[in-house]
Amino acid sequence: xxxLTDQITFRNGSTITNRILQSPMLTNSxxxxxxxxxxxxxxxxxxxxxxxxxxxxTSVSPNGSPSRSWARDREQLAIYDDKFVPGLTxxxxxxxxxxxxxxxxxxxxGREANYRAELGGRVEVPSQMDFSWLKYPVYELKEDEVWxxxxxxxxxxxxxxxxxxxxxxxxxxxxxxxxxxxxAFSNHRTDYFGGSLEKRMNFPIEVSREIFRVxxxxxxxxxxxxxxxxxxxxxxxxxxxxxxxxxxxxxxLTELFDFDYVHLSTxxxxxxxxxxxxxxxxxxxxxxxxxxPTLEVVTGGITTYEQMLECLEHADIVGLGRMTLMxxxxxxxxxxxxxxxxxxxxxxxxxxxxxxxxxxxxxxxxIVKMLGLDTPGSDVLLKLAGENLDSSVIHG
Numbered sequence: 001x002x003x004l005t006d007q008i009t010f011r012n013g014s015t016i017t018n019r020i021l022q023s024p025m026l027t028n029s030x031x032x033x034x035x036x037x038x039x040x041x042x043x044x045x046x047x048x049x050x051x052x053x054x055x056x057x058t059s060v061s062p063n064g065s066p067s068r069s070w071a072r073d074r075e076q077l078a079i080y081d082d083k084f085v086p087g088l089t090x091x092x093x094x095x096x097x098x099x100x101x102x103x104x105x106x107x108x109x110g111r112e113a114n115y116r117a118e119l120g121g122r123v124e125v126p127s128q129m130d131f132s133w134l135k136y137p138v139y140e141l142k143e144d145e146v147w148x149x150x151x152x153x154x155x156x157x158x159x160x161x162x163x164x165x166x167x168x169x170x171x172x173x174x175x176x177x178x179x180x181x182x183x184a185f186s187n188h189r190t191d192y193f194g195g196s197l198e199k200r201m202n203f204p205i206e207v208s209r210e211i212f213r214v215x216x217x218x219x220x221x222x223x224x225x226x227x228x229x230x231x232x233x234x235x236x237x238x239x240x241x242x243x244x245x246x247x248x249x250x251x252x253l254t255e256l257f258d259f260d261y262v263h264l265s266t267x268x269x270x271x272x273x274x275x276x277x278x279x280x281x282x283x284x285x286x287x288x289x290x291x292x293p294t295l296e297v298v299t300g301g302i303t304t305y306e307q308m309l310e311c312l313e314h315a316d317i318v319g320l321g322r323m324t325l326m327x328x329x330x331x332x333x334x335x336x337x338x339x340x341x342x343x344x345x346x347x348x349x350x351x352x353x354x355x356x357x358x359x360x361x362x363x364x365x366x367i368v369k370m371l372g373l374d375t376p377g378s379d380v381l382l383k384l385a386g387e388n389l390d391s392s393v394i395h396g
Contacts (some may be wrong), residue, residue: 001135004334005019011259022049026359027357028363030066035091040094043298044097044355048095049332051317057077059077059079060107060108060153061080062080065116079220088165092165105107105171108347111180116260123138125141126177127141128150183234184241193357201249226297228263230246255291260294261294261296266298270310271300276279283311287315297316325351325360346381347377
């Protein structure tokens with residue numbers, strides 16, 4: 001029977017001290033895409049939140065960022081230039097100071113690079129089309145430019161290795177560029193990177209191939225590589241792909257490459273498919289497709305210790321988001337049998353202990369206000385956001 005306190009050894013030899021992963025969450029703490037002291041303080045304070053912590057989405061290409069999600073004057077981090085290495089090195093050192101593993105999530109934000117548009121740059125997509133909700137133009141990538149972005153993922157991986165990270169996570173979820181290439185909704189290409197399902201798989205496959213090439217050449221043998229995926233892309237009549245297709249993608253990726261884990265990005269860890277054609281959960285269905293010994297990480301809507309145990313029934317590792325913001329030492333407490341001391345709602349004390357950034361607090365408060373939520377601790381978020389919370393923060 002799996003326990004949260006089990007030590008886990010990934011296929012490439014790296015061992016973590018529990019079955020908990022802190023999911024990548026934007027801190028909105030960057031300045032000119034650079035790590036700030038707020039960024040360093042936040043991650044250092046979370047050195048005991050989980051066996052492995054994945055640092056928020058970090059851009060591999062100049063036009064792949066920045067995205068200013070939910071914030072007026074803060075932005076995404078980047079690693080497409082050597083100038084970003086010193087700050088990210090401090091992040092890695094802070095996270096690793098208590099012996100847990102630090103990973104960096106690599107991304108090209110694709111059509112979501114909204115601040116790049118504000119700065120006068122181009123926003124890159126697989127196919128030129130009308131995204132009715134965007135207020136800026138998009139640019140369809142030429143095939144040689146796609147190959148350059150693939151190389152950018154490799155170069156970013158080398159920099160992550162140089163920074164001292166224990167691994168990287170490829171961000172293939174949340175409507176960013178890799179997902180955009182996999183999606184039939186946003187990929188209408190007729191070249192190597194689009195058309196059939198097999199060709200829509202080529203971009204994530206080639207990104208993975210390049211990253212593993214770099215890892216083999218430069219990284220320690222136990223360097224961790226994970227892949228994050230949104231298992232479905234269904235928005236009303238707009239269907240990018242279903243779980244049937246994402247099953248095929250993760251099966252192919254874990255057959256071709258030595259991935260340590262596949263990370264499901266979901267809103268609910270026990271969700272059933274949107275297609276309503278199976279009684280199994282998404283976690284079960286995707287787990288059936290992942291080739292052993294690659295492990296499955298499941299994230300989504302977990303807010304109690306009991307839900308963590310329930311999630312573990314169909315996952316190898318439990319991904320936590322909000323719970324690590326409520327309690328930055330949740331992993332430590334579980335390892336030491338102190339689960340009755342876990343903070344399960346937002347408090348000023350907990351947010352202060354975790355050095356949670358004002359950008360994160362504004363994000364959470366914006367969601368609370370927009371959705372009209374009245375959950376334990378929401379009043380604390382609204383109070384701390386205070387005058388910083390206005391309509392420009394609340395957008396979707």
